[in-house]
Amino acid sequence: IESYWTYELCHGKYVKQYHEERDGKKVSLQEYYLGRWDMFMYANLKKELDKQKQNGKLFTPPIKKLDGMSLPYLQLNFTDGTVCDLNGKPRETHVLYVCYLHGKNEIYSIKEISTCIYEVIVLTVLLCQHPQYRPQETGENDINCLPLEGSPKKPLALFQMEADSLKQRHLKSFGDGKNEKLFSVYSIQEYKDKHGRKQVRVELLPLDEEDIEYETVDGTAPQTGETRPGDAAAAASQTTGTAVNSPPPSTIPIPLKEFISGRDCLRGGAGWWKFKFCFGLSVEQYHTEIGPDGNVHKTEILLGVFNKEAHIDWIKRNPHKRPKPLDSRTYLSHYYGGGSFCEKTGKLRETEVKLKCNRKGSVSLYLAEPHVCQYELGVESPLVCDFLDKVDEYGLLIDAEMTEPKKP
Secondary structure, eight states: OOSSOEEEEETTTEEEEEEEEEETTEEEEEEEEEEEOOHHHHHHHHHHHHHHHHTTOOOOOOEEEETTEEEEEEEEEEBOOSBOTTTSSBOEEEEEEEEOTTOOSEEEEEEEEETTEEEEEEEESGGGGSGGGSOOOOOOOOOOOOOOTTSOSSOHHHHHHHHHHHHHHHHHHOEETTTTEEEEEEEEEEEEOTTSOEEEEEEEEEEOGGGOOOOOTTSSOOSSTTOOTTHHHHHOOEEEEOSSSOOOOOOOOOOHHHHHTTSSOEEEOSSSOEEEEETTTEEEEEEEEEOTTSOEEEEEEEEEEEOHHHHHHHHHHOGGGSOOOGGGOOEEEEEEEOOSEETTTTEEOEEEEEEEEOTTSEEEEEEEEEETTEEEEEEEEHHHHTTTTSBOTTSOBOOGGGOOOOOO
């Protein structure tokens, strides 16, 4: 489901997340129980359902919408998991079993719906044996459209939409790949053929290079005349977040100096928790929601701030974190310490940021917690490739032209 954590659901027993690391013959295992279930809980659930049946109350399974389909589900609440250090309560998980004819009892999704409370959706064919849990059938009615007397066979708005679409397609696709010519739509005319059917005639004119105006990503004209068709697309990068919960994609490229100066931050996370990384400044985890009062409430946890002296001291204490020789160097490790206080360890949170060179043009992020309140943030980006060879023995930038004063 995600790159770092592995999830295990044992029906009627427990839900667990764990991460296993191997260093030669040494195996390090980190695990959290997200909830437990036992026969006593099963007996209570059965007793409650039997009571409803005796009272003549008709049981109707709740409905969950998945991929546009309304599906009934059976919910079991696994409780008494590992204590959460954020709220001091045991973790719990709502396991939703959904009938799916092609299901193989696999986990469809898992997400954190509130602090240390999770929701797991399981697709299973076994539930389909019960008539109340089968997918709801939606009736289909034929719709026959007939034009009113004197009206055209095709609505004018639809005709205009098709004409606009045709115009856009021709604008994009009519080009000569050898000389990079572009064409503009000069005119669109409609007429009727001999059978009375409406036709469209499109007239195209070639565009000269000097007639074309380009815009940069921020909407301003380029400073030089070097920009050519396709440059923006080639420079675009896609940002995706995979973390303790994973980020939304973005195709807007981040200038290198803006990234290094900390003015442009990377964001990730797609579940309950999101996170933000500002190079040379901080790593932050946060959650925003609209409260009962209608106002936006934000919960923030500082996972670490960058301090040059603290980073150098960390490298000296962990020499294996130093940059590898240039011919085998693919990543850098930076230390961000002095984060928010962690009640479970009695120490401040800290994060190791791994900056990895990725020449594929995309940016990917993940945030993991290998040890309690000790985090690992992975950043894979083409930006890292540009300064991977411009660092000192501690992995710090030595090229003054690449750095700018950071915001306070």
